[in-house]
Amino acid sequence: MIHETTGEVVSRYKYLEGHPRQYRFDAKEGVFNVNGVEKLGRTLTFQPIAWRIFTDNILNMGTKNWAELFFIDEKNCVSAVLFHGYSVDNIFRLIEPLYYDDLTLADVVITATAEKKENNKIQPKGIYYIANFSYQMANPEKSAELKLFAQDYKVFRQETLTDIANIKTAFNYYNPFAHAIDEPVLGPIAGPALLTA
Numbered sequence: 180m181i182h183e184t185t186g187e188v189v190s191r192y193k194y195l196e197g198h199p200r201q202y203r204f205d206a207k208e209g210v211f212n213v214n215g216v217e218k219l220g221r222t223l224t225f226q227p228i229a230w231r232i233f234t235d236n237i238l239n240m241g242t243k244n245w246a247e248l249f250f251i252d253e254k255n256c257v258s259a260v261l262f263h264g265y266s267v268d269n270i271f272r273l274i275e276p277l278y279y280d281d282l283t284l285a286d287v288v289i290t291a292t293a294e295k296k297e298n299n300k301i302q303p304k305g306i307y308y309i310a311n312f313s314y315q316m317a318n319p320e321k322s323a324e325l326k327l328f329a330q331d332y333k334v335f336r337q338e339t340l341t342d343i344a345n346i347k348t349a350f351n352y353y354n355p356f357a358h359a360i361d362e363p364v365l366g367p368i369a370g371p372a373l374l375t376a
Contacts (some may be wrong), residue, residue, distance in 0.1 A: 236341070
């Protein structure tokens, strides 16, 4: 888009690097919300632009399997939603058939739905929710546009970032820790020497 005042070319998608808009899945209540405040209901539909599935100790919850999915919401904001536990297993069940059809999560629109579960091993019985996932094919032109956007920006969430995460799979996810190791540090003497060599 062209900024009306400055004439500068700007993205139509809003993203404060490392701080996507936060969507949450409340596994106790079985609802999705924005920033823990605005309740959205039992389903969330989105098209992933980036993701990582990993094991880590984040958010003071101990070491768990996590799936962190990034998407553009209806307000054109880069957003993120986290799932853990059995919900992560369900995402892998979604990834597998896509993989064998030469597709990824970035090629589909996902609907996450809260499914009620009961734990009868404790008294009184525990009630909790896991997320199940279904998908439909996304518009190919929209998918291409979103993939290009995600490649041009450093998509990650600062709050869930550690240097000890065990990443199982990732797509268009920017890991500042990995890039800090890869990028050479040029000192005051090395810099000019490299430029003139």
